[in-house]
Amino acid sequence: MNHEHNTEIRRHRHVVAFKKGLGPAYAYHSKNLQVAEISDDLWNQMPVADFSKAEELEISDSQISQESQDLKSWSQFETPVESLVKPENKFNLTLNITQLCNLHCHYCAAGGDGTYGDPVRQISVEKTLPQIAMLMKRLKPGGQFNITFLGGEPLMYPLAIQAIGLFTKKLAAENNIKAEFQIITNATLINDSVLDVISPIRPTITVSIDGPPEINDRQRPQKNGLKSSDQAIQGLQSLLKRKDQFGPLLLHAVFNKNHTDVEKVWEYFQQFPVDKMEFTFDVTEKSEEANRSFTESLKKAAALAFAKGQEKELRRIQFFDIYFSQLDSQTRRENHCGSGKSLLSLDSRNQIYQCPLEVSFKTRVVGIDDQINWGLLKPLEKPLIELNNCQSCWAKHLCGGGCMFNHESLTGDKHTKHPTYCFRTRHLLSEVIMYYKQTRELE
């Protein structure tokens, strides 16, 4: 794939096509998630579209070549697909072990300092266990219950993680349910004794680190203003030595207007033998220029990864891995996330919310202890692509209507998308689609 050129986009009803320079044109059917290479003739017949818009375009009836007829009949073809959100099969719970943090990241979405505006030392384990039992009851045997331990910095209290994790594992085993755990940490507190405490639940660990020390120390200083990178790298190295005792290990970097160089971070991350890397754009960042620059830089990092190791390396970038799996399964997504459906969040006071980032808004509590006001969650029963008015967007069954918290941060309304979000999402998904077609051709 030629990465020197900008991607052009064309559209006929539910089919979009992408092309870079003189390279091949790849078409994507947004209703059945199939991808095909199309001829330049057909490409030329398709109306020119725009990444910033979601309007439905159509090949005019005067253009009746055999190929455009084929495209029109492909356009009507729709495979049966299902929503990703099935609360009785899978439930995700996020849990703030603490609302304190030893770092002070400049872009922190948890109230700017890990406290969500309410510093609480540690969640009550006693109150948490019945909450887990109550939520797990909703799953059918064979289902899956996931807990993500968040903070503040969750590894300030590893014993609380262990107690909650072991209880959940036992209860899940008794009910024929699979339990999985994830910890999101800044890694600065990781040492062998902390690893001894958390290894019995074999969690997936995501280490938040924004790149080489000169970037990370600027973005993620300690609370006292000192650098944090040395401790984070030391923690990461301790973890890598015992990697076989844990689930997949991820590195996660956040970008904003002060920092958009994904390529540089990708290159820095190469020295660490982790399973995945996640590069995300700050949910509160409005800068159009930073958004474009991040998008372009992520595309370049993907090109570097693909050149290095084809699909395997490309899929070490989490975004590509998620969508390659989805294209393989041809599962139509109707919800970007399970917020309020198959996902709930606990703050450190055991109050329940629909989303981990909503914990900052005390008026958004939907439950406390083992009582949930399901009526408050009723409006979220509809698919997000409908609630967020994404019906005419070709990317809707991959994107699923986008992150409501992101939308609200940028537009003031959780169901109103900001143009920067859709621009970035559509551009990055077009890359996924083109790489996907290319790799499947190699098989």
Ligand code: SF4
């Ligand atoms: S949020 Fe996602 S699905 Fe909705 S219009 Fe934007 S890119 Fe499309």
Ligand code: SF4
């Ligand atoms: S709305 Fe956004 S932040 Fe909240 S759970 Fe969904 S994806 Fe995550």
